[in-house]
Amino acid sequence: MRALVxxxxxxxxxxxxxxxxxxxxxxxxxxxxxxxxxxxAGGLQHAWDIGFLxxxxxxxxxxxxxxxxxxxxxxxPLDIDLGDVQARGEGGLMGLVVHPDNQRFTVCYNxxxxxxxxxxxxxxxxxxxxxxxxxxxxxxxxxxxxxxxxTLAPDGTMFVATxxxxxxxxxxxxxxxxxxxxxIDPETGEGAAGNPFIASGNANExxxxxxxxxxxxxxxxxxxxxxxxxSEHGPxxxxxxxLLAKGANYGWDPSKGGAQSRYDExxxxxxxxRFPDAVPAVWSSGSPTExxxxxxxxxxxxxxxxxxxxxxxxxxLDATGKVQNVSIPEELNDKYGRLRAARTAPDGSLYVTSSNxxxxxxxxxxxxx
Numbered sequence: 001m002r003a004l005v006x007x008x009x010x011x012x013x014x015x016x017x018x019x020x021x022x023x024x025x026x027x028x029x030x031x032x033x034x035x036x037x038x039x040x041a042g043g044l045q046h047a048w049d050i051g052f053l054x055x056x057x058x059x060x061x062x063x064x065x066x067x068x069x070x071x072x073x074x075x076x077p078l079d080i081d082l083g084d085v086q087a088r089g090e091g092g093l094m095g096l097v098v099h100p101d102n103q104r105f106t107v108c109y110n111x112x113x114x115x116x117x118x119x120x121x122x123x124x125x126x127x128x129x130x131x132x133x134x135x136x137x138x139x140x141x142x143x144x145x146x147x148x149x150x151t152l153a154p155d156g157t158m159f160v161a162t163x164x165x166x167x168x169x170x171x172x173x174x175x176x177x178x179x180x181x182x183x184i185d186p187e188t189g190e191g192a193a194g195n196p197f198i199a200s201g202n203a204n205e206x207x208x209x210x211x212x213x214x215x216x217x218x219x220x221x222x223x224x225x226x227x228x229x230x231s232e233h234g235p236x237x238x239x240x241x242x243l244l245a246k247g248a249n250y251g252w253d254p255s256k257g258g259a260q261s262r263y264d265e266x267x268x269x270x271x272x273x274r275f276p277d278a279v280p281a282v283w284s285s286g287s288p289t290e291x292x293x294x295x296x297x298x299x300x301x302x303x304x305x306x307x308x309x310x311x312x313x314x315x316x317l318d319a320t321g322k323v324q325n326v327s328i329p330e331e332l333n334d335k336y337g338r339l340r341a342a343r344t345a346p347d348g349s350l351y352v353t354s355s356n357x358x359x360x361x362x363x364x365x366x367x368x369x
Contacts, residue, residue: 034367037331040351041070044360047353049149049294050343051098051105053122060341060353060362061107063092069125070362079126086110089143090163097150097158099186106133106186108148108160115139115148117160117189134189134207138178140165145178145215147233149294154221158186159209161216161230168255168263171212174205179252181219181230181244183209196247212250212278214269218294218342219244220302227321229282231295231304235265239292240281241304243321251278283315283323294342298350299369305339305352312339312352314369329369336361 046063053059057071059078065085067078085093091110098105099119105127106119115137120127139146145163153159164170164179171179174197183192184207191198191206200206215233222229228244242250251270254263270278285292290309295302302315312332316324332339332352340355350365 035329035331035365035369036367037335038364038366039361040364041068041073041075041362042359043075044068044353044362046092046340046355046357047360047362048092048094048340048355049096050341050351050353050362051096052343052345053098054102058351058362059096059098059105059122061093061096063087063094063355065093065109067093067096067107067127076125080120081129082107082109084111086112087143088141089146091115091139091143091146094147095149095151095161097152100152100156104130106150106158108150110139110143110146113139115146115162115165117148117150132189133186134160134177134184136177137162138165138167138170138176140167142166145233147215147217149216149218151219151221152186153183153228156186157192158184159219159228160184161219162213163215163233164213164252164254166263168261169258171214171252172249172255172258174200174208174211175202177204177207179211179213179215180208181210181213181216182207209246210244210248210250212248212252212275213242214252217292218296218304220295220297222302222317222321223297229295229302229321231292232269233291234269234285234289237285237287237289238269238281239285239289240269241283241292241295241302241315241323242279243282245279248279249275249277250281251275282321283326291338293340296342296344296350298342298344298348298365301369303342303350303369305342307338307340307355310334310337310339312342312365332363332365336363 051059069076093109116135117133144166147163160182170176232240291307293305336354337356341353354360
């Protein structure tokens with residue numbers, strides 16, 4: 001078991017832990033015992049997200065624009081029209097969430113014009129489009145910072161993590177859907193009741209839950225708690241895990257207060273000088289970044305995949321959401337390359353995907369961690 005030290009992001013072989021931002025180092029992380037990793041399926045291509053169905057099968061999105069049904073180790077292409085997906089750079093077919101009726105699912109993807117959420121109805125191995133749930137999310141022609149992942153909240157609303165598409169003013173512009181965490185009605189795509197800016201005259205601002213983000217890769221809800229965490233890519237430093245607060249600014253502003261249109265990545269991930277009320281991260285990677293990706297709660301810990309770091313990070317949190325330590329299971333450390341998706345299955349196991357581009361894997365994790 002390796003563990004991660006956030007102050008400078010030092011990796012060491014013996015078990016140690018990540019200092020709290022601005023605080024003392026927490027206690028050492030114990031090594032997990034009995035972690036099992038099962039290769040459920042292979043032959044995938046940039047496997048981006050996972051959705052579970054009641055018959056034990058899974059839907060897995062692939063960034064080039066296909067969805068696979070995985071059941072009992074068998075992989076079957078889903079019959080679905082995704083001809084308007086534009087896969088370029090970091091963009092393409094991305095996040096997926098299955099609706100509570102288990103008959104519909106919503107995916108997020110790039111088109112030639114935008115990033116959009118689209119809902120489909122599932123019938124066996126075929127899916128039919130029912131509606132464009134939300135269109136007009138900003139898109140970069142290169143696909144950069146196109147991150148888009150929907151997740152259903154315990155209250156039935158849909159949270160959507162978005163990237164800022166590397167446009168300097170998007171993160172602080174509450175009328176832009178880029179660089180945000182959105183909270184929407186999963187039936188209409190409109191801002192959900194109780195949102196912080198629900199009284200705004202701008203429909204996009206009514207959808208915003210939090211802003212000032214760079215490229216959010218995942219949102220997850222802590223069981224038996226009202227805590228919401230997000231995982232976010234930093235530039236050359238400071239990937240962030242954030243504890244989300246309604247209406248809060250998380251301080252990313254490459255426009256420097258709107259003074260420039262250039263995407264200036266030298267600014268802090270959380271600029272407390274420009275925005276004294278911005279919310280600091282509960283954990284940041286320091287340098288170099290890990291390119292952390294999707295987050296899920298598993299065995300009481302916050303599990304987050306890493307793309308560049310090619311590992312799984314396990315965060316032990318206290319009751320307030322403060323990070324106590326971070327550990328890295330050796331069973332996944334640089335064994336499968338870039339790790340992207342992370343979803344907790346109904347049986348309590350954790351499923352993750354690799355995202356290397358060829359022969360990507362769907363992995364099932366069980367046991368202690």
